[in-house]
Amino acid sequence: MSMINGFPRGRAAIVGASTYGIGQCPGVSAVDMAAKAALLALADAGIAMSEVDALYTSAPYEALGGMELAEYLGLTPKVTDCNRTGGSAFEVYVQQAALALEAGLIDCALIAYGSNPASNPPPGVGMTRQSPWEAPYKPLAPLSSYALAASRHMHLYGTTREQLAEVAVAARQWAQLNPEAAVRDPLSVEDVLKARMVSDPLTVRDCCLFNDGAAAVVMVRADRAKDCAKAPIHVLGAAHAVTHREISSMPDLTVTGAAISGPQAFAQAGVRPADIDVAMLYDAFTITPILFLEDLGFCPKGEGGRFVSGGHVAPGGGLALNTNGGGLSCVHPGMYGLFLLVEATRQLRGECGERQIDNARLAVAHGNGGVLSSEATVVLGTAATL
Amino acid sequence: MTHMLQPEAEWRAHLAEGRFMIQRSRSTGGHVFYPRVAEPGTGAEDLEWVSASGAGTVHAVTVVRKKDPADSYNVVLVDLAEGPRLMSRVDGVPVDVVQIGMAVRASIIIEGDKPLLVFVPA
Numbered sequence: 001m002s003m004i005n006g007f008p009r010g011r012a013a014i015v016g017a018s019t020y021g022i023g024q025c026p027g028v029s030a031v032d033m034a035a036k037a038a039l040l041a042l043a044d045a046g047i048a049m050s051e052v053d054a055l056y057t058s059a060p061y062e063a064l065g066g067m068e069l070a071e072y073l074g075l076t077p078k079v080t081d082c083n084r085t086g087g088s089a090f091e092v093y094v095q096q097a098a099l100a101l102e103a104g105l106i107d108c109a110l111i112a113y114g115s116n117p118a119s120n121p122p123p124g125v126g127m128t129r130q131s132p133w134e135a136p137y138k139p140l141a142p143l144s145s146y147a148l149a150a151s152r153h154m155h156l157y158g159t160t161r162e163q164l165a166e167v168a169v170a171a172r173q174w175a176q177l178n179p180e181a182a183v184r185d186p187l188s189v190e191d192v193l194k195a196r197m198v199s200d201p202l203t204v205r206d207c208c209l210f211n212d213g214a215a216a217v218v219m220v221r222a223d224r225a226k227d228c229a230k231a232p233i234h235v236l237g238a239a240h241a242v243t244h245r246e247i248s249s250m251p252d253l254t255v256t257g258a259a260i261s262g263p264q265a266f267a268q269a270g271v272r273p274a275d276i277d278v279a280m281l282y283d284a285f286t287i288t289p290i291l292f293l294e295d296l297g298f299c300p301k302g303e304g305g306r307f308v309s310g311g312h313v314a315p316g317g318g319l320a321l322n323t324n325g326g327g328l329s330c331v332h333p334g335m336y337g338l339f340l341l342v343e344a345t346r347q348l349r350g351e352c353g354e355r356q357i358d359n360a361r362l363a364v365a366h367g368n369g370g371v372l373s374s375e376a377t378v379v380l381g382t383a384a385t386l
Numbered sequence: 387m388t389h390m391l392q393p394e395a396e397w398r399a400h401l402a403e404g405r406f407m408i409q410r411s412r413s414t415g416g417h418v419f420y421p422r423v424a425e426p427g428t429g430a431e432d433l434e435w436v437s438a439s440g441a442g443t444v445h446a447v448t449v450v451r452k453k454d455p456a457d458s459y460n461v462v463l464v465d466l467a468e469g470p471r472l473m474s475r476v477d478g479v480p481v482d483v484v485q486i487g488m489a490v491r492a493s494i495i496i497e498g499d500k501p502l503l504v505f506v507p508a
Contacts, residue, residue: 132394133420133472133473134473136497136500136502137461137473137474137475138450138459138461139448139450139461139473140450144448144450144461147448148446148447148448148461148462148463149446151446151447151448151486152445152446152486155446155486155487196451197449197451198450198451199448199449199450199451199461200447200448200449200451201448202448246473247463247473248463248471248472248473249471253445253446253463
């Protein structure tokens with residue numbers, strides 16, 4: 001085993017990646033979508049389903065979703081996980097799968113997810129209970145929690161609503177270059193500012209979509225990856241940190257667990273934020289990528305608002321951020337983390353058409369779960385970065 | 387069987403009697419809210435109920451906007467003088483007046499037939 005800072009750098013690779021049903025996917029169940037995405041990712045890799053011996057999923061409405069998907073696909077996995085770190089679960093799966101592959105516990109990991117809340121609204125509330133210490137005050141879940149963090153960031157650092165709006169506008173401009181993105185009509189900073197205020201300082205245009213979508217990736221060891229259909233995208237680093245569950249217990253409202261997971265993942269990868277060609281940072285709300293840009297080290301703490309200003313993270317700007325259009329304009333079916341990994345993989349393969357970043361070699365996918373509660377960072381690279 | 391602390395039930399019983407209580411560890415001196423069976427971080431189980439001073443400062447604020455502005459309400463995080471932070475609401479002022487840094491004090495009201503901890507300007 002060659003471990004670097006607790007991770008087998010580059011020794012596992014993503015060899016298959018897919019999305020399916022982005023936007024509207026009516027008439028089917030969530031597990032139908034996850035299965036369809038899984039088959040597409042396996043075909044993309046040129047790997048038979050019979051090779052899969054580890055299954056990672058986070059079903060939207062079924063607590064025992066790992067078993068559900070194993071049954072549906074007719075698999076008998078050695079490792080089955082359905083973890084509950086929200087939207088960050090998929091970045092955690094990449095970490096866990098890489099370690100299980102390195103240990104020889106498994107040979108082929110399938111990570112899949114599907115959800116269609118827009119077409120098939122879930123009955124009643126989801127699988128989380130309301131906090132007895134917060135629910136009486138009727139915060140909008142999870143929006144008001146992010147709004148509280150945004151209020152603190154604005155208070156401490158002078159971050160403005162215009163700067164928040166720049167994140168939504170940049171996401172929309174990327175979406176306009178992505179035929180798969182669900183929402184592609186023009187959006188201006190003024191549009192965001194004038195949109196309906198939902199929970200100050202966040203308007204409806206500061207909030208991610210709530211639409212349908214499925215995605216999957218397939219991972220194998222680097223030696224097996226050489227024989228797959230497409231160029232392998234190596235996992236150079238992956239780290240995770242949980243700091244709280246509810247926003248009232250967040251240790252510092254302006255510093256997320258990405259300040260822990262990010263430096264660890266970059267150290268494992270042996271790269272710096274400045275080396276990154278494509279940053280896929282979970283954008284549940286416009287404040288979230290601002291916090292992650294700071295915590296991952298793309299800019300100093302407090303500078304995130306200024307960093308995104310002037311189109312710096314829009315197409316043609318200084319940093320390619322959320323090139324698929326993000327959760328804000330492409331897809332957000334409840335747990336978005338897997339789509340970050342798929343877009344990063346596609347960019348590093350050079351499959352992104354109009355939105356392709358030239359010579360992309362290094363990407364970071366940063367997943368967020370709960371209310372800035374769970375943060376997981378994955379650094380991916382082409383074979384040239386090994 | 388040894389007596390086990392019933393954190394939420396005991397807290398709510400105090401609140402129903404008009405008392406805002408928090409926990410304190412006898413060994414570390416640290417204050418704890420929300421109530422639990424051990425102090426977070428240390429695991430200290432020697433928690434006792436103490437009266438909160440009720441003094442606090444607004445740490446973060448949002449206003450949940452409703453179609454009728456009269457129905458809009460604020461949601462705040464309050465830093466208690468003793469240290470812990472909690473979610474609450476500031477009553478007694480228009481929603482837009484609540485600001486980070488505002489000094490507030492605890493108040494127990496009845497809402498929906500139940501006692502509720504809120505804050506008012508100090």
